Amino acid sequence: MEYYEHIVKNRNSCRQFTDTKVSDDVLNELLTYYEDEESVLIDGIATELRFYVGTVWDELKKCVGYNGKCIKAPAYMVIFSEVTDHYRENAGYIAQGLTLKMTELGLAACWLTINDAYGVKAALGEETDMVAACVVAFGYRDPSDTAKKADKKSLDEMTDGFRYGEDIDTDLFYRDLEDGLRAIAHAQSFANKQPYRIIVDHDQISLIGLPDDETNENDRRLNYGIVMFNFYAVMDAVRSNPPKWSFDPVTDRDLGLPADVTYVAKCKL
Numbered sequence: 001m002e003y004y005e006h007i008v009k010n011r012n013s014c015r016q017f018t019d020t021k022v023s024d025d026v027l028n029e030l031l032t033y034y035e036d037e038e039s040v041l042i043d044g045i046a047t048e049l050r051f052y053v054g055t056v057w058d059e060l061k062k063c064v065g066y067n068g069k070c071i072k073a074p075a076y077m078v079i080f081s082e083v084t085d086h087y088r089e090n091a092g093y094i095a096q097g098l099t100l101k102m103t104e105l106g107l108a109a110c111w112l113t114i115n116d117a118y119g120v121k122a123a124l125g126e127e128t129d130m131v132a133a134c135v136v137a138f139g140y141r142d143p144s145d146t147a148k149k150a151d152k153k154s155l156d157e158m159t160d161g162f163r164y165g166e167d168i169d170t171d172l173f174y175r176d177l178e179d180g181l182r183a184i185a186h187a188q189s190f191a192n193k194q195p196y197r198i199i200v201d202h203d204q205i206s207l208i209g210l211p212d213d214e215t216n217e218n219d220r221r222l223n224y225g226i227v228m229f230n231f232y233a234v235m236d237a238v239r240s241n242p243p244k245w246s247f248d249p250v251t252d253r254d255l256g257l258p259a260d261v262t263y264v265a266k267c268k269l
């Protein structure tokens with residue numbers, strides 16, 4: 001409850017930052033979280049976390065940010081990843097953990113769409129073999145930022161019961177599942193499109209991707225990683241053995257999926 005209310009629900013994207021520098025102590029805290037505490041979605045995918053403080057905006061703006069706009073911030077975080085199955089979902093999951101850690105540390109953040117992943121490496125002077133999988137601008141929110149919070153899908157709109165499109169009987173929710181599902185409904189997504197849905201069953205939930213012409217492949221998969229982390233993190237706060245997501249197919253039941261939607265992953269409860 002507390003983690004959902006204070007961290008997940010409390011955060012919102014920031015597009016206006018103060019000039020205050022993010023200190024080395026704070027960057028080290030984020031790095032320590034990434035190295036020592038954070039859970040990953042898939043074991044064994046090599047990733048690297050890098051921070052860029054100061055003057056990278058002029059170069060970065062050529063290759064990140066939707067609507068031709070790269071948010072100006074005192075710092076940027078990039079997750080570089082090995083390219084393998086589900087590396088983008090894994091990077092999104094890791095970066096979301098860091099974004100929520102930033103909320104805990106009093107920082108504000110905004111994800112940025114990558115328009116040219118090779119350009120990001122060139123802009124940042126990186127020669128790694130890994131690919132730039134996600135970019136997040138961060139720093140301290142300018143108190144004069146009065147942007148209204150984005151409206152999110154309700155739990156009813158986000159969840160189905162047993163099969164796609166079927167109403168959910170809310171009495172079937174496990175008591176501790178509700179905040180996890182709300183954390184999914186509250187997650188960041190490209191342009192707040194939220195092109196996904198959850199099918200809830202007694203023993204598992206399934207993440208389903210909805211068609212959306214505007215969200216590109218990279219952001220679509222980052223979106224999935226973000227919602228998977230949000231669910232995991234809220235469940236981790238209330239259970240000693242939090243459920244883990246799996247990309248294995250669902251073979252033991254019919255989710256009733258129409259042709260234009262995609263099964264993404266499942267999480268055994």
Ligand SMILES: Cc1cc2nc3c(=O)[nH]c(=O)nc-3n(C[C@H](O)[C@H](O)[C@H](O)COP(=O)(O)O)c2cc1C
Nearest residue numbers: 012013065066111112113150188189190191192219
């Ligand atoms: C993968 C991804 C890419 C995004 N790209 C941008 C971007 O380029 N520019 C921007 O201003 N916001 C971007 N956002 C932020 C979303 O617009 C924001 O999360 C959404 O509107 C919901 O608002 P909230 O984060 O305040 O809940 C992105 C978010 C995600 C998850």
